[in-house]
Amino acid sequence: MNSKALEDVTVLDLSHLLQGPFATQLLADLGATVIKVERPGQGDLFRTLTFNNRWLGGTESPNFLAWNRNKRSLALDLKATQAREVIYKLVEKADIVVENFRPGVLDRLGFGYEDLKRINPRIIYCSGSGYGDSGPYLKRPGQDMLIQGLTGLAAATGRGDGPPVPVGAGFSDQVGAMNIVYGALAALYWRERSGVGQHIKVNLLAGMLAHQGQEMLMAMNFETDFERPNSGIGHPGMDAPFGVYPTKDGWVTVAMSPYSRLVGVLGDDSLLRYDNPKDLFEKRDEIWARLAERTATWNTEELMNALLAVDIWCGEVKTHLQAEQDPQVQHLGAISYYDHPIAGRVKVVAPAVSFSATPAEITRPAPLVGQHSREILAEYGFSEDTVNALIDSGTVAQSS
The missing domain is CATH 3.40.50.10540 (Crotonobetainyl-coa:carnitine coa-transferase; domain 1)
Known part of the structure; x- marks a missing residue:
């Protein structure tokens, strides 16, 4: 052989x-x-x-x-x-x-x-x-x-x-x-x-x-193009919290995760008023801004540890050189x-x-x-x- x-x-x-x-x-x-x-x-x-x-x-x-x-x-x-x-x-x-x-x-x-x-x-x-x-x-x-x-x-x-x-x-x-x-x-x-x-x-x-099969299928079958959000939402078809958020010393990404669980980590129960499918999409820029205010008070490592502890899908945003050194x-x-x-x-x-x-x-x-x-x-x-x-x-x- x-x-x-x-x-x-x-x-x-x-x-x-x-x-x-x-x-x-x-x-x-x-x-x-x-x-x-x-x-x-x-x-x-x-x-x-x-x-x-x-x-x-x-x-x-x-x-x-x-x-x-x-x-x-x-x-x-x-x-x-x-x-x-x-x-x-x-x-x-x-x-x-x-x-x-x-x-x-x-x-x-x-x-x-x-x-x-x-x-x-x-x-x-x-x-x-x-x-x-x-x-x-x-x-x-x-x-x-x-x-x-x-x-x-x-x-x-x-x-x-x-x-x-x-x-x-x-x-x-x-x-x-x-x-x-x-x-x-x-x-x-x-x-x-x-x-x-x-x-x-x-x-x-x-x-x-x-x-881009899923994006093309969505657009063609509903005859509607995606509209890019004005915030750090990570995909034009996704609702909050999916996106990129600032920290004191960098950025983190949050993917598909229970919104209420994320709010619980960030410690601002007033954000729970958005927790319904309509608002999470239609008000996603507003929600992103509110969430970003909270994430920006954390260091990246501390926020990552807190999010991972409750099984939030998240990750650090790294440069190419930082990616090289990633464990x-x-x-x-x-x-x-x-x-x-x-x-x-x-x-x-x-x-x-x-x-x-x-x-x-x-x-x-x-x-x-x-x-x-x-x-x-x-x-x-x-x-x-x-x-x-x-x-x-x-x-x-x-x-x-």
């Missing part, structure tokens, strides 16, 4: 930025061999983008390093004539191809599903896009924040007296990555029974709608690291799924552009002279 769940699976990763690379990283964490095909020189566009104008090791993008561990890099100019020879050779042995180019780009280059299916009928070809491969938005850019705006997520987030607020992470892209993985794994299982591959299509627009995060081993040749030791979030027999593992740092070009081509039968010729022509590049 293999020591990793996907140890005998080879993935040809033609993707860039977040959606595709996160999907292939998830597969790589489970043992898949992932060959990341990048442009010579610049590589994945995420290598040139970063947050806060900060670069690890002076040159390495945290954004790229986050989504590309456990892969090898082949720097290949897909527009070069000889690129077809290389890709077609890799596809002969590949199980999964992942790409998130704009629809039609790879077809024009000869690397579309129909092209690769002729070479390997067992290939599972996963296409990630913003809006699908047809329709009125076909030529629009499909970026994460744009999708959050289009699908109602931003309009449902934030306070009613302020602007819509996108989620503070690449949520649409990450949902898209999960959909690619679930599609690819289902297709692998089907291939075991049928012997043939298929084309998996994932788009961010449909993905974000699906992941449960530490207990789970949810933070790991890898050693990178330029960036040095890089702290990362560990794989989130636990397997009893085939655990996910971090075995490689994110690669340099073309770091494994020679190694990969040699494995696929290209002679040293051929590899040298490909490098000399600029079709292939290797890191120095």
Whole structure:
């Protein structure tokens, strides 16, 4: 038996930025061999983008390093004539191809599903896009924040007296990555029974709608949009006390909990007059303000202890650095690291799924552009002279 769940699976990763690379990283964490095909020189566009104008090791993008561990890099100019020879050779042995180019780009280059299916009928070809491969938005850019705006997520987030607020992470892209993985794994299982591959299509627009299933169902069936509260109520469809509340030294969250029990902890019986379904929704901003006056007199730790003692669903609000040090995060081993040749030791979030027999593992740092070009081509039968010729022509590049 293999020591990793996907140890005998080879993935040809033609993707860039977040959606595709996160999907292939998830597969790589489970043992898949992932060959990341990048442009010579610049590589994945995420290598040139970063947050806060900060670069690890002076040159390495945290954004790229986050989504590309456990892969090898082949720097290949897909527009070069000889690129077809290389890709077609890799596809002969590949199980999964992942790409998130704009629809039609790879077809024009000869690397579309129909092209690769002729070479390997067992290939599972996963296409990630913003809006699908047809329709009125076909030529629009499909970026994460744009999708959050289009699908109602931003309009449902934030306070009613302020602007819509996108989620503070690449949520649409990450949902898209999960959909690619679930599609690819289902297709692998089907291939075991049928012997043939298929084309998996994932788009961010449909993905974000699906992941707001309860909100969409509510709005569509009652023909009423949610109205954001003006307070810290945590969801536009929820009543009080569901929300975020201030303390002397921070913030706490309170989820679905008996209102009277919360009032009992805070010690203001006058608040019980709101304890009916009509007021808890219609007067939720007013109730939030009254509750916040009381929570603000407590330290976070003291309030948490008092709420947990009576089984109120609650939690502290933490920054990313505070989350790293959280005792449960530490207990789970949810933070790991890898050693990178330029960036040095890089702290990362560990794989989130636990397997009893085939655990996910971090075995490689994110690669340099073309770091494994020679190694990969040699494995696929290209002679040293051929590899040298490909490098000399600029079709292939290797890191120095």
